[in-house]
Amino acid sequence: MQKAIEIKNLQYKYDRDEEEITAIYDLSLDIYEGEFVGIIGHNGSGKSTLAKLINGIIMPTKGDIFVYGMNTKDENMIWEIRQKAGIVFQNPDNQIVATIVEEDVAFGPENLGVEPSEIRKRVDEALEKVRMSEFKDRKPHQLSGGQKQRIAIAGILAMEPRCIIFDEATAMLDPSGREEVLACIKQLNKENNTTVVYITHYMEEIVEADRVVVLNQGDILMQGTPKEVFARVEELQSVFLDVPNITNLAHQLKKEGLAIPEGILTVDELVKNLCPSS
Amino acid sequence: MSVQLIDVSHIYAQGTPFEFAALKDIHFSIEKDEFIGIIGHTGSGKSTLIQHLNGLLTPTQGSVLVDGVEMSGAKGDKLALRRKVGLVFQYAEHQLFEETIYKDIAFGPKNLGLTEEEIENRVKDAMEVVGLDFDTYKERSPFELSGGQMRRVAIAGVLSMKPEILILDEPTAGLDPYGKEDILRSINQLHEKQQTTVVLVSHNMDEVATLADRVIVMSKGQILMDAPPAEVFTQVEKLDEIGLSAPDILYLMRALKKAGLDVDDKIFMPEEAKEDILRALKSGEGKPCLKI
Numbered sequence: 001m002q003k004a005i006e007i008k009n010l011q012y013k014y015d016r017d018e019e020e021i022t023a024i025y026d027l028s029l030d031i032y033e034g035e036f037v038g039i040i041g042h043n044g045s046g047k048s049t050l051a052k053l054i055n056g057i058i059m060p061t062k063g064d065i066f067v068y069g070m071n072t073k074d075e076n077m078i079w080e081i082r083q084k085a086g087i088v089f090q091n092p093d094n095q096i097v098a099t100i101v102e103e104d105v106a107f108g109p110e111n112l113g114v115e116p117s118e119i120r121k122r123v124d125e126a127l128e129k130v131r132m133s134e135f136k137d138r139k140p141h142q143l144s145g146g147q148k149q150r151i152a153i154a155g156i157l158a159m160e161p162r163c164i165i166f167d168e169a170t171a172m173l174d175p176s177g178r179e180e181v182l183a184c185i186k187q188l189n190k191e192n193n194t195t196v197v198y199i200t201h202y203m204e205e206i207v208e209a210d211r212v213v214v215l216n217q218g219d220i221l222m223q224g225t226p227k228e229v230f231a232r233v234e235e236l237q238s239v240f241l242d243v244p245n246i247t248n249l250a251h252q253l254k255k256e257g258l259a260i261p262e263g264i265l266t267v268d269e270l271v272k273n274l275c276p277s278s
Numbered sequence: 279m280s281v282q283l284i285d286v287s288h289i290y291a292q293g294t295p296f297e298f299a300a301l302k303d304i305h306f307s308i309e310k311d312e313f314i315g316i317i318g319h320t321g322s323g324k325s326t327l328i329q330h331l332n333g334l335l336t337p338t339q340g341s342v343l344v345d346g347v348e349m350s351g352a353k354g355d356k357l358a359l360r361r362k363v364g365l366v367f368q369y370a371e372h373q374l375f376e377e378t379i380y381k382d383i384a385f386g387p388k389n390l391g392l393t394e395e396e397i398e399n400r401v402k403d404a405m406e407v408v409g410l411d412f413d414t415y416k417e418r419s420p421f422e423l424s425g426g427q428m429r430r431v432a433i434a435g436v437l438s439m440k441p442e443i444l445i446l447d448e449p450t451a452g453l454d455p456y457g458k459e460d461i462l463r464s465i466n467q468l469h470e471k472q473q474t475t476v477v478l479v480s481h482n483m484d485e486v487a488t489l490a491d492r493v494i495v496m497s498k499g500q501i502l503m504d505a506p507p508a509e510v511f512t513q514v515e516k517l518d519e520i521g522l523s524a525p526d527i528l529y530l531m532r533a534l535k536k537a538g539l540d541v542d543d544k545i546f547m548p549e550e551a552k553e554d555i556l557r558a559l560k561s562g563e564g565k566p567c568l569k570i
Contacts, residue, residue: 016422042454043424090452091369142296146320171452172368174320174481175523201454242455245484245526245548252552258559258568267526271533274555275567278537 002068004163004195005031005054005085009063012049012218023049024218026063033162034193036186038206038226041215042240047199050215051167054197055087068162083112085195086156090168092148101143101151102127102136108159119158126154129184146177153181157188163195164188170205178205203230204244207265214241231263246270279345279362279442279475281331282307286340288326300326302499304340308443308477313469315486315507316479318496319521324479325368327496328445331477332356332363361390364441368448370432371425379405379423379431380416386439404434408464426457433461437468444468445477450485462489483525487511487546495522512544527551534558539567 012024024046031037041047052058053065056072067085070077086108089095098104105123114122127133130150140148149172156164166185170178182205188194198206206212206226213223216239222229230236233243233251243251250264250273260273271278288301300323308314308331318324329335330342333349333356342350349359367373376382383404387397402412408430420431433449446465450458466489468474480486486493486507493510495503497520503510511517514524514532523529528546534555535543541558545551559570 042456043426138296142290142298144321144325168452172448174318174521175483177320177521240454240456246530249527249530249548249551252548253555256552256556258570260568267530267533270530271537273568274534274559275537275539275565278566 002033003030003066004033004035004068005029005197006066007050007054007063008065010050010053010060010065011062012046012053012058013061022218024053027218027220028063029213029220031163031195031197033195034189035211036189036196036198036209038209038212039197039199039215040201040203040206040212040241041221042201044217045215045239046218047215048167049218051087051165051197051199054085054165056081083159084161085163085165086159086161087165087167088149088153088156088169090171092152092172095152095155096140096148099139100136101132101138101140104140104151105136105154105158108155112159122158122160123154126157129157129188130154131180131184146173149173150177150181153184161194163197165197165199167199168201170200170202178202201242203242203247207244214239226265227263229263230265231261233262280307280309281363281443282343282346283330283337284341284343286330286337286342288323288330288335289338290326292338300499301330301337304330304499304501306494306501306504308475310442310475311473312492313476313490314478315490315493316477316496317481317483317486317493317522320481322496322520323499324496325447326499328365328447328477328479331443331445332365333359334365361439362441363443363445364436364439366433366436366444366446366449368451370436370449371420371428374420374428374432374435377419378417379410379420382420382431383434383438386435390439400438400440401434404437407437407468408434409460410434424457426453426460429453429457430461430464433464441474443475443477445479447479448481449478450480450482458485465489483511483523487525495520508544508546511546534567537567538565540565 007029010024010027013020013022039047056078065072067081070081096104097107102123105126106119109119109122127136130153132150170181189196209226212226212229214221230247236243247265250270254260264270283304283306286301286304290298290300316324336350341348344359374382380401383401384397387400405412410430420428449461469476493507494501511524517524525546527548531541531543531545534541539558541554545554559568
């Protein structure tokens with residue numbers, strides 16, 4: 001499998017008040033083409049720093065990051081890196097540049113020099129995918145936070161990246177908005193084979209990921225399938241991560257002596273384990 | 279103090295092609311000591327609604343009464359209203375601007391013309407409520423704090439005005455579970471110890487379920503439900519219909535009941551669910567479920 005992102009012995013330090021802070025210690029991680037990788041960690045664990053490093057917004061203190069083989073330190077490649085691996089940030093207000101929704105979505109492909117007719121097609125498709133077509137003539141400031149975030153995602157989609165990094169992109173959405181956006185991200189991953197790096201606080205959002213990476217204090221604390229990771233309830237709670245309610249309840253019931261496995265993620269799973277012959 | 283909204287409608291950009299009715303005939307009141315949770319889909323009118331409570335927006339139709347006095351017209355004393363009703367916006371940390379945390383929190387009380395001593399007391403009190411140590415943090419720049427800490431400074435800035443009603447618009451959005459819990463604990467303490475009336479706008483059902491004693495569900499600019507949490511969250515179908523989901527635990531209890539386990543399908547708190555499941559499993563005979 002081709003590597004979409006290759007992170008080798010990455011270290012990142014910065015200064016605050018003449019004090020040196022190490023945000024990332026020595027991190028190595030490969031993300032493969034077509035993979036859906038969930039990255040979780042509490043505030044200050046280094047996950048947003050990692051997103052900025054992958055996108056070449058900040059540079060490693062030590063080590064290297066390759067995006068589709070291109071080193072983020074190579075200034076000549078930086079635009080190609082950002083087109084191949086787009087990033088969607090938490091706050092939509094910082095990402096919207098135009099005064100009309102469809103113009104905002106067109107901003108990326110326009111700068112890539114895409115043909116006007118192709119831009120039209122991409123903008124329409126991108127808006128369709130985030131279910132914002134009916135708002136294409138609106139002004140972004142007339143939209144709610146969740147709607148704006150979907151526009152920001154459409155703006156990235158219109159650049160047709162091969163990998164998208166979502167940095168807490170659903171933090172401001174309501175449950176159904178989150179579900180919609182997440183469904184759209186999963187669809188992109190399955191149907192377009194877009195590589196997804198999904199950074200979040202919400203464990204429920206990554207129960208279907210191919211792989212979950214848990215960051216703590218700039219290091220990888222654990223990684224594996226969601227089942228493997230979420231089975232370690234107490235360890236996760238010790239680094240201030242919330243285990244999904246259902247997983248936690250299953251864990252509590254198991255502690256009471258019930259014969260059920262660890263790492264139960266969904267309602268259906270728990271029901272099947274509690275009432276196996278129903 | 280009480281705030282009453284009588285048949286309030288709010289239309290944005292009236293008379294233009296972008297005309298949009300954000301609130302339609304809203305009728306409700308907030309009484310002293312209440313803890314109200316407001317939930318609703320993005321764009322359902324929650325933010326528009328709370329801005330009517332402290333006079334930032336005035337109704338296109340209808341009226342807002344505070345302790346029985348009309349506030350919505352040109353005559354309403356909005357300054358006095360804003361002193362009594364503190365509003366913490368979404369991403370409140372974006373509004374920090376001062377050099378030090380002390381100055382930022384002191385900005386409101388200073389504008390009230392209070393004495394230095396009183397100002398300092400208020401800053402101290404506010405910092406204590408949000409869990410920031412006064413001596414450690416007072417001289418630090420708010421901009422070198424973590425996101426969760428910055429949010430707490432911003433909330434302290436509103437608390438230093440000693441509002442009788444505190445309104446918070448998604449105060450935990452974007453914070454990690456630890457930061458979330460911290461802020462919710464502070465808000466709850468404020469409600470319980472200082473009897474501050476709280477209005478909490480949230481997307482998070484579990485948050486509202488555990489804290490509020492009254493839940494208002496908004497949909498398309500209207501109030502769909504206004505009842506205690508237990509009544510609201512058990513109306514799963516109604517919530518699903520407007521794109522909100524009930525707490526996970528409730529879905530589990532319903533599914534277990536359907537599978538033949540005799541549990542109470544109105545439970546939505548994890549602790550209660552655990553006890554009830556264990557109870558039901560223990561008493562079960564010839565059921566398709568585990569026996570203990």
